Each structure stands twice: as C-alpha cells, then as structure tokens.
Amino acid sequence: MEFNDLKVETPVFLAPMAGVSDYPYRQLIREMGVELLYTEMVSAKGYEYGNRRTSELITFSEKPQAKIAVQIFGEDPKFMAQAAAGIVEEYGADLIDINMGCPARKIVKNGAGSALMKNLNLAAEVIEAVVDSAKVPVTVKMRSGWDQKNINAVELAKVAAEAGAAAVAVHGRTRNQFYKGEADWEIIKAVVAAVEIPVIGNGDIFSAAAAKAIFEQTKCQGIMIGRAAQGYPWIFKEVIQYLKTGKIIDSPAAYQKIEMAIRHLKLAVNYYGERHGVPIMRKHISWYLKGLANASEMKNKVNQLTKADELIELLQKYQKNLRN
C-alpha cells in the first residue's frame, strides 16, 4: 500500500488507542511484523504548549524497522498545522494522521474528533492546513458518520482526497454508537468505490479470517486492528501469515501470554517508572490473563500490587503453575 511516496509492504496496521498504544506496547507489536504503527491521539494544543504528557505519547524508537504515524486531534487549523510540522521535525514522524473519529464528549464538545464530521468545511480547512505544513503524507481517520441519520464518510473521504490526504481510515460505526453494535463494513466499501486514494478498513477485525473477509468484502487497501490486539499482540502475526500464505499459525500457549505480560511490564516500568508504569499495566495484564485459569482471582491480586518486583513474582509463580 502507498501513502503518496511512502510504501508499506504489509498493509496491516496497529490502530491508535488512547491509553493503550503507547511506546512500550508498540515495541511488542512491531515484533509481530507490523510495519506502520499509529500512536494514540495527541492534542495539537497540548503539543504547542509543551505538555510533558504529549511528548511521552509521541516518543518512539521503532524506526527504522517500523514507520510511525502520529495521530493529532484538534479543531483549529492553525494549531493543527503547527503541531503537525513540529512533530515531523522534532520526532521524525513518517506520517501524520488526523483524528476525526473520537466520540468522547470532552473532545467533541470542542469541535474536534468526530465532531468534524458535522462540519465538513472546517474538516477541509484542517486537512488542507496540515497537508500544507506536514512535509509527510497525511491521513484522516473517521467513523461512518455522526449518527444513523448522518452517515457521511463518503463525503468526508472525498473532502479529504480533495484536500490532499494520502489515505483515509474508516471505522464502520457512527459517533453515537461509540463501540456498540457491529461495525458496518459496507460503508468502507462505499468509500473505497468513491475515492482514488487508498482506504484503510477498520472495525471488529478479531481474527485472521475476519481480516481476509474485510479485504474481500470492501476491497480496501489496508486494515487497522485495535481491540483484538489488547493483551494479544499475536493477532498481527496470525493475520499477516494468513493473508500471505493462507495458513493459520498456532496460538500462543498460556505460559507465553504470561511471558509477554512480564516483558510488557518491564518495558512500561522502564519507560514510565514504577509509580506510573504499574497502574498503566494493570489493564494490559488483565487482558493477557483473559480466558486463562483463575483469571479473576489473579486480576484481583494484580490490582492490589504497586511494586513491579511483586507483580513479576506473582506472574512468574502463576506461570510456573500453568506449566505443571
């Protein structure tokens, strides 16, 4: 798949997920063969005002093995353009993605995220301004529309293409659906048919078979996977292998999931320090434990610990019992 002159061989990408797709996690995902990783969303204003948290979100060193798309959100074309240029220059982002899909109230009340789907004139201004300033390909990530009465991903995708976007990603749910119901892949198909630029299909890809199905059903050029990768980085290896060879590879054993959880924990503590890293890791560890023996008992124990060493010891003990 091509984003202007940026070529990516395997068009299977990590979706941006606030609070999830941070630097430690992206390192694990990259090892699964993913060539393009999206950061979680970063506030354009936060970047401009030098917010420390913002730089924590953007930092990466996955290159040169992987390409990094930094996703920015905001509604002010000037701030968005400045942030895009600054992030490319300061961090070397390979691609800038504009968030036009976030449903959260605190984002849409300011006119950012999926609220931009209700204001295509402003959306066009934002995209043009970012394309003009970024010096790298710019993509736009959107939902199917604001609500069931206003399904306009096709219109926004046309606006994006006209404004110079290199590709669009479409999550087949409306803003009002949040994450409820099923993703509508037909809207992705309609966008593919309507624009010349590549389209990344997204929503409910939970298996290798689903990955193949969304390519076939929509004719999209790339896909983006989010929730299926929570506590399960292997989804990418499974999907990529299946698309390339038609073979289903073995799923990881329970002890391998715990091994991954421990590695992830160490990376997070190394990056954030123990005080921040341990709370951040609680949700990840509970995802790794999903479906394993005594998972709820383990989750309770994990949530009570604050020291990385104690957590590692708990996980190692649990892992040993799994093997017996």
Ligand SMILES: Cc1cc2nc3c(=O)[nH]c(=O)nc-3n(C[C@H](O)[C@H](O)[C@H](O)COP(=O)(O)O)c2cc1C
């Ligand atoms: C915890 C969480 C955080 C998310 N954060 C973002 C975000 O920062 N930016 C964005 O564009 N989408 C965000 N999304 C949406 C995902 O990128 C994706 O579009 C959605 O989850 C559907 O894909 P999936 O079914 O593969 O999870 C988030 C989703 C989840 C579950």
